[in-house]
Amino acid sequence: MGSEGYRVAIVGATGAVGAELLTLLAERQFPVAELKLLASPRSAGKTLWFRDQSITVQALSDRAFDDVDVVLVSAGASISREWAPKAAAAGAVVIDNSSAFRMAPQTPLVVPEVNPQAAADHQGIIANPNCTTILMALAIWPLHQIQPIQRVVVATYQSASGAGAQAMAEVKEQAQAILAGTEPPTKAFPYPLAFNLFPHNSPLDEAGYCQEEMKMVNETRKIFAEPTLRITATCIRVPVLRAHSEAINLEFAAPFAPARARAALRESPGVTLVEDWQANYFPMPQDASGQDNVLVGRIRQDLSHPNGLELWLSGDQIRKGAALNAVQIAELLVQKQWLKPTAPVLS
Numbered sequence: 001m002g003s004e005g006y007r008v009a010i011v012g013a014t015g016a017v018g019a020e021l022l023t024l025l026a027e028r029q030f031p032v033a034e035l036k037l038l039a040s041p042r043s044a045g046k047t048l049w050f051r052d053q054s055i056t057v058q059a060l061s062d063r064a065f066d067d068v069d070v071v072l073v074s075a076g077a078s079i080s081r082e083w084a085p086k087a088a089a090a091g092a093v094v095i096d097n098s099s100a101f102r103m104a105p106q107t108p109l110v111v112p113e114v115n116p117q118a119a120a121d122h123q124g125i126i127a128n129p130n131c132t133t134i135l136m137a138l139a140i141w142p143l144h145q146i147q148p149i150q151r152v153v154v155a156t157y158q159s160a161s162g163a164g165a166q167a168m169a170e171v172k173e174q175a176q177a178i179l180a181g182t183e184p185p186t187k188a189f190p191y192p193l194a195f196n197l198f199p200h201n202s203p204l205d206e207a208g209y210c211q212e213e214m215k216m217v218n219e220t221r222k223i224f225a226e227p228t229l230r231i232t233a234t235c236i237r238v239p240v241l242r243a244h245s246e247a248i249n250l251e252f253a254a255p256f257a258p259a260r261a262r263a264a265l266r267e268s269p270g271v272t273l274v275e276d277w278q279a280n281y282f283p284m285p286q287d288a289s290g291q292d293n294v295l296v297g298r299i300r301q302d303l304s305h306p307n308g309l310e311l312w313l314s315g316d317q318i319r320k321g322a323a324l325n326a327v328q329i330a331e332l333l334v335q336k337q338w339l340k341p342t343a344p345v346l347s
Contacts, residue, residue, distance in 0.1 A: 003344055003345055004031065004033070004341030004342070004343070004344065004345065005031035005032055005033035005341055005342075005343060005344065005345035005346065006030075006031060006032065006033055006069040006070050006330075006334070006339065006341055006342060006343075007033050007034040007035075007036070007067055007068050007069045007070070007342055007343060008025070008030075008032050008033075008034070008035050008036070008068070008069065008070045008071075008072065008330075009035075009036040009037075009038055009064065009065060009068045009070070009071045009072070009087070009092070010022065010035070010036070010037055010038065010071075010072045010073075010074075011038045011039070011060065011071060011072070011073040011074070011075050011079065011083060011087075012038075012039060012073065012074040012075030012076075012079070012097075013037035013038060013039050013043075013048060013057055014037075014039045014043045014046060014048070014057060015039075015074060015075065015164060015165060016161065016164050016165035016168070016318055017074035017097060017164075017318055017322045017323050018037075018039075018074055018075075019048075019165075020318045020319060020322070020323035020324075021072050021074065021323045021326065021327065022037075022048060022049075022050055023323075024319070024323055024324055024327045025050070025327060026050060026051055028327060028331070030327060030330065030331065030334075031334070031341065031345045032050075032051075032345065032346050033341070033342060033343035033344055033345055033346055034067075034343060034346065035050055035055060035346065036055075036058065036064070036068060037055050037056070037057045037058065038057070038058055038059070038060050038064055039057050039058075039059070039060070039075070040059065040060070040075075041059045043057050043059075044057055044058055044059035045057065051346065053346075060079075060083055062086065064087075065086060065087040065090040065091075065092050066090060068087065068090065068091075068092045069091075069092055069093065069339060069342055070092060070093050070095065070330050070333070070339065071084070071087040071092045071093070071094045071095070072095050072097070072326050072327070072330070073087075073094060073095070073096045073097060073098065074097040074098070074322065074323070074326070075098070076098055077098040077099050077100040078100075079098070080096045080098040080100035080101065081100045084096050084100065084101065084125050085124075085125070087124075088123070088124025088125050089124070092124075093122065093124060093125075093126065093333060093339060094124060094125045094126065095126050095128060095326045095329050095330060096125055096126070096127050096128060097128040097322055097323075097326055099130065099211075099215065100127075101125050101127045102127040102129060102130070102215070102218075102219055102222075103218055103219070103222065104125075104127075106123050107122070107123070107125050107126065107127050108121055108122050108126050108127065109127045109129055109219060109222050109223055110126055110127070110128070110129075110223075110325075110329050110332075111129060111134055111137045111138065111141075111223055111325060112325070112328045112329060112331075112332050113138055113141070113268070113269045113270045114137050114138070114141045114223055114224070115223055115224075115225070116332055116336075118223075119329060119332055119333065119336075119338065120336065120338055126329055128322065128325050128326045128329065129215075129219045129223060129325070130212070130215040130216065130219055131158075131162055131244060131317040131321030131322055132154075132156050132158065132212070132215070132216055132233075132235065132244060132246065132321070133215060133216050133219040133220055133223070134315075134320060134321050134325050135244060135246060135294050135313060135315035135317075135320065135321055136152075136154060136216065136220065136246055136248060136313070137220060137223055137224075138268070138270045138271055138294045138315075138320070139246075139248065139265070139271065139294060139296045139311060139313050140152065140248065140250060140311075141224070141268075142264045142265055142267075142268040142271070143250065143256065143261055143264060143265075143309070144224065146256075146260070146264055147252050147253070147254065147256055148252070148253070149229065149250050149251070149252060150230065150251050150252055150253055150307075151229075151230040151231070151250070151251035152220070152229070152230070152231040152232070152248065152249070152250060152251075153231075153232055153248070153249040153251075154216065154231070154232075154233045154234070154246055154247065154248045154249070155233070155234045155235075155236065155246065155247045156200075156212075156216075156233065156234070156235045156236060156244060156245070156246045157197075157236055157238045157240070157244065157245040157246065157247075158200065158212075158235060158236065158237050158238065158244045158317070159238065159240035159241055159242050159243055159244055159285060159317060160188075160189075160193060160237075160239075160240065160241055160242075161241060161242040161243070161244075161317045161318050162237075162244065162317050162321075163188050163189065164188070166187070166188050167188035167189060167193075168241050168242065170185060170186075170187060170188045170189065170193075171193050171194050171239060171241060172194075172241075173185055174186075174192045174193060174194035174195075175194040175195065175239075177194075178192070178194055178195055189201065189237070193237055193238075193239050194239050195239060196239060197236055197237060197238045197239065198236070198237055199234070199235065199236055199237075200212040200213070200235035200236065200237055201237070202235075209233075210235060212233075212235040213232075213233040213234065213235050214233075216231065216233040216235070217231045217232070217233060240285045241285075241289075242285065242289045242316065242317065242318060243285035243286075243288040243289045243314050243315060243316045243317060244285070244314070244315060244317045244321060245283065245284075245285055245288075245312070245313060245314040245315075246312070246313050247310075247312055248310070248311050248312070248313070249302060249308060249309070249310055250308065250309045250310075250311070251302075251305060251307055251308050251309075252307045252308075252309070253307065254307055255306055255307055256307070256309045258299045258300055258301055258309065261299050261309060261311070262275070262299050265296050265299070270292070270293055270294060270320065271293055271294055271295075271296050272291075272293040272294070272295050272296070273296055273297060274287070274295045274296065274297040275297040275298065275299070282297040282298040282312055283295035283296060283297050283298075283312060283313055283314035284314055285314050287314065288314035288315050288316050289316055290316060290319070291315075291316055291319065291320075292316075292319055292320060292324055293315075293320070294313055294314070294315035294320055295313060295314045295315065296311060296312070296313045297311070297312055297313075298310070298311060298312040299311045
C-alpha cells in the first residue's frame with residue numbers, strides 16, 4: 001500500500017473486538033502511520049502491543065481525535081452516540097461497530113462484498129452492520145444477484161462472543177459451576193447459558209420481536225437497497241463460545257437449483273463452501289472460529305415449497321461479524337482513494 005499511511009484510533013481498544021481490530025490491522029498490513037488506543041478511564045494506562053510496539057491506552061477526551069484520519073469504534077451505542085460525531089467533526093472518518101447510526105438515513109451501512117459503493121457517500125460516519133446481518137448478507141447476496149429473493153426466514157444460533165469477552169468467560173465459569181453442582185453466575189446474561197439456550201435477551205417490541213431480530217430485518221433491507229424485502233428472524237443464544245450459526249430459508253419467484261446456488265457461493269468473496277454429504281459434515285462454529293470467511297453449506301431444496309432453498313452457515317462473530325468488516329471498510333476507503341494518506345507508515 002506504499003510508504004504513506006493513516007493515523008488510526010481505536011475506541012474500545014481493550015474489549016474483545018478491540019483486540020481483534022489490533023490483530024487484523026497488523027495481519028492485513030493496514031498502512032498505520034500512528035495508532036491511538038482509546039477506552040474508558042478505568043482502562044486508561046493499560047498497555048497493548050501492536051507490531052512489536054507497546055502502546056498505552058488513553059481515556060476518551062474531547063482532544064482525543066485531533067490529528068486522526070480513521071476511527072474504529074467498538075464500545076457500545078451510547079459511547080458511539082457521544083463520541084463518533086466529535087471524531088467526525090475533528091475531520092476523521094468513523095467506522096462504527098454499534099447500532100447507534102446503522103439506520104440513520106445519512107449513514108452508509110456497509111458490507112464491502114455487498115455494497116462497497118455506499119461507503120463513498122458518508123458524512124463522516126460509516127456504520128458496521130450487526131454481526132448476524134453481515135454473516136447472512138454474505139451468504140444470500142450472491143444468490144439475490146442471480147434471482148431476486150422474495151422472502152427470508154432465518155433462525156440464528158448465537159455464541160457468547162456476541163456479548164463480549166466477559167460473556168465468554170462467564171459461560172466457562174457457568175460450566176464449571178454446573179459440573180461442580182454449584183449455582184452458576186449470571187452477570188453478562190440473565191440466565192445460565194452453559195448447557196442451556198434461550199431467545200436473544202434484547203428488548204421485545206409490541207409484535208414480540210426482539211431488537212436483535214429487527215436489526216436483521218431492517219439492516220438487510222438497507223444494505224440490499226430492498227426496503228420491502230420480506231424477512232423474519234428468530235435469534236437464539238446457544239452455549240458456544242465463539243462464532244454464530246444461522247439456518248436460512250429463502251423463497252424465490254421460481255425454482256433455484258441447489259447446484260446453481262452451490263456454484264455461485266463457491267465463487268463468492270468472503271464465503272467458503274463446506275459440504276461433505278457422505279460424512280454429514282457441514283459448517284460448525286469450531287471450524288469457523290478464527291476464520292475470515294463465512295462457512296456456508298447444507299444447501300438443499302425446501303421440500304415444502306417449489307421455489308424454496310435452504311442453507312446453513314457458521315461465521316466468526318468477532319472477525320467478519322465485527323472487526324474484520326470494519327477493517328475491510330477502512331481498506332475500501334484506501335483502495336478507492338476516498339481517504340488520503342497523511343504520514344509515513346509506522347515501521
